[in-house]
Amino acid sequence: MTVMPIDSVLPELKQNLNERGCAVLVAKPGAGKTTRVPLSLLDLPGLAGKKIVMLEPRRLAARSAAAYMAASLGETVGQTVGYRVRMDTRVGPGTRIEVVTEGILTRMLQSDPALEEIGLVIFDEFHERSLHADVGLALCLQSRELLREDLHVLVMSATLDAAPVAALLGDAPMIECEGRMYPVETRYLPRKPEGRLEELVARAIVRATAEEEGDALVFLPGTGEIRRTQAALSTMKLPEHVQVLPLHGSLPQDAQDRAIAPARPGTRKVVLSTSIAETSLTIEGTRIVIDSGWMRIPRFSPQTGMSRLETVRVSVASADQRRGRAGRLGPGVCYRLWTEQEQAYFVKHGVPEIREADLAPLALELAAWGTPEPEQLRWLDVPPAGAYTQARELLAMFGAIDGKEAITAHGRDMAASGLTPRLAHMVLNAKRLGMGETAIFLAALLNERDVFRGDGPGPASADLRPRMELLLAHRGGDSGGMNGAAGLRADASALRRIVAEAASWRRMFRIEGGSGEVDSASCGLLLALAFPDRIAQSRGDGRYLLSGGRGAALASVQTISASPYLVAAELDDAGTDSRILLAAPVGIKELEAAVPGLFTQQSAVAWDSSVQAVRARFRKKLGAITVSDIPDPKPDEELTAQALLEGIRTEGIRILPWTGAAGKLRERILFMRRHEPNAEPKWPDLSEDAFASDLESWLAPYIRGMRSRSDLEKLNLANVLEASLSYAQRRRLEEEAPTHVVVPSGSRIPVEYDDPSAPILSVRLQELFGMTSTPVIGGGRVPLTMHLLSPARRPVQVTRDLASFWRNAYFEVKKDLKGRYPKHYWPDDPMTAIPTNRVKPRT
Template structure:
């Protein structure tokens, strides 16, 4: 057996786990930690014959690690060493080391929280900070604290910042393996790359084939870029028997993945086009050259929209170093970095933990099944964000997985359906869809649909977006069961490899959910009829994304977001649909995959979620209160119509709202009512303790003074029956009403004997307008409000034109009258213009009666 660098650190690791229950092992890529550490610890005394469970972040790495360990023991996989991954299990009664992925560890914990037959749980490549690893570690720590003091936990990583993890594990010892990496020459671009990355990658591959020895490992962000680079290299004549182009990504068949990581035959070079799957755990044999695009694809979840999208982002410093190290595992190597040294200085130190950016619905469901509603009850390296966890909890309530009385920080109950969803090992949305479909006889097509949604779209269209209708994918999947890709029947190219993966996933789901081969065969025979249920099935999975068509062809989703297709699609005309895949860019999401659903289906299957809403609102157009009954599903109005017998209190509230909206002008303001309002404002100005009755205040306090008088009224016409004078006066106590009449009379008796109305529009200076001759004999300015407020007198000519304004009548008689008299006498010679107006007889005629 070849000695690997990790061997020198194994005694320290054994000692750490002999004296402590937890430890951290840091070792660079190629040190051998993944395959040597589990075997070295298997027969430690504290293991007592129990099993080792090792969590790997990827299926390919899990299978590869199990094969390497089994081979080193001279055994087939499934004897001492086995693995459990999605769709494949290779374990036997003698298996002592199980390499597991994704939710397998969580399933083991949920089934046996104490992990009675497990002596050690290893978290490999923990620096990747997958959601499953963070959750598994948090659950194991609680299990260790409450149920299994002897359970050992080992966290292993290549680039981990070990101190925080060691602190989380109770100040666990840190064991470091220095490794023996060979020198790697790093080459940067001289200037920043422009244009598609695929062109630059293909040119660099050709350059490396000429200038460097050994196989080449190319890191690209995703499957799309891998296909494009492979196509370009083939067009350049580089794909030959002597030069193999080997894609490597998680969606490929197992044999294709094995071909990419296996040693090249003598005389053959290979170019491995890989995603970040090849950064850690895997050893790609023969690699001496790494070409790093500097990009990776990450999943980002938005709590604001409840949607997840893939983003292509620059790699972190840690990832770049991991990738570079792949060139120095077997000997001196070369790493081409397709960015400049200046750009290199700006790389983030490490990637963001998945728990901070992922959809937390699966985590929330696992915690609920564990009996926890508040993540703070567990120990985390990074706690789940409150907003994202709260939204995940709300989704689970909507999916029927949790009781509605649960909530963030409040212990809620997982339902029977929620527990079945958790046991399924699928995303809660897909698990719920299948469980709801089975009683309807649609379990088979639901499994197919779940498999399609779990994979990337297998419809392709060069330069255009494929048709978004998911029913076409179901038809294609059924029709292509035994045929060729022949996507032309559907108008698009069909990715055969993706189709094979989907069919395998669908078959596994049907076995898991109890669907026999005969059921699957019957489904295939009736697929054409069943695909029409696609929209309903999607509604079970994505109840928050049920969409209602707007008049402009866009859609309003149940969650209140807007959505639309990127281009013209037949589904644009559907009254209702369910969006299975969309983004959350801008204010309106783009729909990529969807299916129509019938209103009758929504009313039948979502009856318990449809709210009967009685709306009593002010109709501005009709200037009246309208009572309507609505059926609402979230933000969607499924039906609406008038109804009689609305609550009188609701009608009154709607009428008050209408008055607030229209303003006080909607009320029947007579001259007397306005004068009363002005008199009250006058009193508020001159006397303390009087209420403000300005329009603004009356509008703000209409419930108090007007509200009691609105019962039985519904419209603007009804409001015209109101007597505002009586209403305003009736709002005053009796003593205030008496004081008002004394201090702010409606009229004033002038010397001529006539009663002249007082104008209170300016409360600081009330006005009377009177002909000058009617004030003869009035020596001083009249006053009101206990003599505090002088009246402003507008003195008029016999023709009622103003000739003088004064608040000092005595001064006017003494100084200004004679000039005014001269002018008026000339214009009105027949009228009476005495020499001494202060003692003259007032008259409302041409001359006083003799």
């Protein structure tokens, strides 16, 4: 067996695992850690013959590692070494090493928290910080702490910051190993690139294959860029012996195997890959790496509850990993399609998935584990509170957790399925509705990245139904339909994989199938089960309102544009209106009949200023969507009263019928409150602001049955105000804030309380003859402000000291009045004169 750099540290690694039970191994690329370490630890004394489980971030890497280790033992996969990935398991009764991925480890932990048959769990390429790896490590550490002190844990990576991981593992020992890398020449662009990425990459491929020997590995962000680069290369002059092969996670296994297998003699290959080939994978013959410098990652927004795929610059660590692919088997060259100056702005490490992903699967796993609060576990990065809260709200809406956040029976069924919470909820409920077979195919379709694409230059249709029709045609053996429905096409191999996945889940959910009815017309209804927050109502201009409150729009006019209601399975969550990428129409009556719990009915009662009345509407709502809105002839009396009170606040208390009696009574009460001698007045506060803020207590009992301003005109506000006073206050009000004062002429003159600080008595001067002092009110505390009037009732003097007026000012006033009113009585001594309300006093 060839000596590898990792061999030099294996004794130290074994010793530390035996003594401490945990370790962190940092081994540079090419050291051989992935395939050498598990085999070397089979005889570790502490394992006592138990299994080793190694978690790999990617399916292709898991299968490749298992195959390499099996071959090194002279065996086939499934004997000593096997693997478990989604839809593909190769293990046997004698299997000691299982390479697993995609949540398989968490399934093992949920079914057997103590991992009784397992002695060692290895987390490979942990620097990628996938959500599955973080969750798996957290659960393993708690299992080791509470149930299995003898469970060994090993974390491995090529570019890991080991210290935080070692601390998380209880100050575990850190072991480092140099790799075996051949020199790789790095070539940057001389200037910042312009133009389409695919054209830039295609030109770089032509140049590199002309300048260098060997096969090329090209890193692109996603499958769309891979397809477009293939198309660009078809118009360029690549030698005939150069074969272009795609490599991404959506490809079937045989296509992936062709991409990583050695090129046929006399040929060269160019592998167009996503970041799937970044680590844990050796592609035979690779001497050239062409790095676009971009990658695609999912980012989840707790504010919108949606994830979107975002194309971002690679980190320095990822760029170095990609560069290293050219030096695994010999000297190589790495073409970086950016300038050396741009490199300075790259981040050093990528963001852990747990900080940017949809945490609904994590929340479901923790609920099933029995620790719904993440703080109860040990993490390198604690799940963000906002995203985790939103995830639990989604699970509660699905009935997966109860009010105490404990998992329900439905939640356990969801967790056991292996599907995302949304799809699991959809299939389980569809089974109860008798649509389980259709839901299985729809779940399989949605669980994959969209494998369908349009024939034309524009975007593919967002309508999900043609995709289902092509899938069902393939299921029935009609491969001729692959290029048919709605201008969509898909590779038959991709459809085979989806059909196989549907068959696997049919068994998982115990759905009798094979010949059952599958109806693409039911797609919208089933999508509503999975995405109740993405039911969309047309706004009539190509835009939609989502039940979750966000806006959305189709990229172009399509067959489904005429649908009044859609359910969006996929959106890009960009801008004010998210672009709908995948959707199906749904009938609102059909939806209400199948899932009535989505709808709420309410009586909307509110004041309408335009008509000065309360409007009552009966509304049927689906989240933020108003499904129907009709007049409510018999609204709730309490809600109507509250709306009317709100109308009074909105319009101001001037809307009330302040007749003379009511207005004057309010002014008198305000006067008493102002001049109350006690430190804390007990008189009600009838100022406008206080009045409006306390309408419920003094006005609400009197407006029952009223709905409009015209109804309010029937109120007797004077009676309402009097009712707010005690008997003693009513008596004092009459005594201390009289409505009228009798003057010497015998006339009853009204007191004006407009200004509560200075009430006014407006009276003709002649009626006051003989009154020696100013009348006072308020229990003798407040003198009236006397507005003295001429015979024609025009003001001639204002005073609060009548005696002083008689002594001083009267004689000047008398001269003026006598000149203007010579027939009237103007005595020389007003204090002893006879008062009169006539021209002259009666004799």
